[in-house]
Amino acid sequence: MQIIIAQVINGIALGSIYALLVSGFNLMFLVGKIIHFSYPYIVVISIYACWGLLQLTGNAILAILGTIITSIALHMIVEPLFRHINTRKGTIDINSSFILSLGIALILTEIMSHQLNYGFPVSFPINWMGDAVFLRFNLIRISSGQLYTLCVSILITLILFIIIYRTQLGRAFRAIAENISMARLQGIPILRLNLLLYGITGFVGGIIAILFSMLVGSASPWLGDYIALKVLAIAIVAGLGNMKGGLVFGLALGILESLILNFFPGSWSNAIAFFIMLLVILIKPRGVFNNSIES
């Protein structure tokens, strides 16, 4: 029983990272009108940036800042590409944005597997991971790293949702999500808000990179593939573009994976998690929640 509780706590920490990733992905789908499949790849390369900065300077604050800046900068670099695709025909073209996204993902993976650390996986120093025990109760052991991850990801998710549902910026985002041409007609500055959207997503991506490096402690060039498939699956199972559904399923997948680890060898966790998602999508082909941003 205690082991299960420990795994659930671990799962919540991992799931909250998935939930954040899916939130960023969904926000991009709704407001940016793109399938941001490259998001997890940008996160992974930001993890590399974090590792590199730690190696070079050994300064944690510098590494954290550098990670966030890398993620935001990469988003700013891809923004004109996506914008070009979306405005080329005067209509939104979500499909070609997916192809572009795949291309960006492949390029980033290639860079990681050839140029960074000779293609070897990187691992973070043990003190970065916050492995110090924060709480120990018989078999339950919560490290400070887990605790940080949990608190920060809940905080960031909360801030993200407050922005979307309680501020003027969020109202404008939801208006764009509902009808971009009407939003433009009614004086909402689409271009400026789009840049802001990429900035916000980039910032959240940087935070995710830091949390992931603290929780897992390593990264490899193939990590992007691994996460991206999960993010896409969660988003589709929850209902593409459903912010709250993504949150629920992100957490659920994290917990599910950790629990599976308890009963089966580690390599099975992916297969079983995807099998369960397959069942869900067979029963509810349009996603469990509706495709909407309604409150």
Add this chain to the structure above:
Amino acid sequence: MRNRGEVILKIKNLTVSYGPIIALKEIKLEIAQGETIVLIGSNGAGKSTLLKSIIGLVKPDDGYIFFQGKNISFWNPEKINRSGIFLIPEEGGIFRTLTVEENLQLGAYHFFNQYQQQIKRVMQLFPILQQRLKQVAGTLSGGEQRILAFGKALMSNSKILMLDEPSIGLSPRHIEQIFQTMQRLSQQGYAILLAEQNIVQAFKYANRVYVLENGEIVLHGNSSDLKYHPRIKKAYLGS
């Protein structure tokens, strides 16, 4: 003819084409403060294109649009909207997934510091919205949605309200309500430019009428004069 206010929108020789198709040809039009103008014409005559080119969605091939003395022909919709022209499109002009209050807040996007006084004014004009503030806009009735679109337009500092077929899909009672609202607004000094198929109502409330056919203005004048023009009677009033 009653005294016209200051002319705030002036269109000179506006020509617009979609590829090889000429949608508008040398349009000349003027709107003064407090004036209600109706564009009539069959489907495809160019009414919507004219409204779209004023708001900046369609760029002119030739000609100018002056708003309060400034040439706005090549401004983008966002800038034109901010400077005081508001288009309520045919499909309603509200965001259905947002609440009434959020819609009004977005109406005041560029003027959020004046939000409190603006909302007070709008609530006085349209008390019905007061009870609906927290309701999702998509659940309002058709007439209420149009009222909300008006309310939203008034949240900004709009001087010209343009409406594309506001009576479409509404019951006669609601149509009457919409036109009365427009009348109240024009009494407050708003200029109203309306594209409309409902000729009877349009003539009743408009000061002036422009008749569009195949992208050209074939007839214009005071509504009271044009009402009995043989061409209008024949084409639109069916008698």
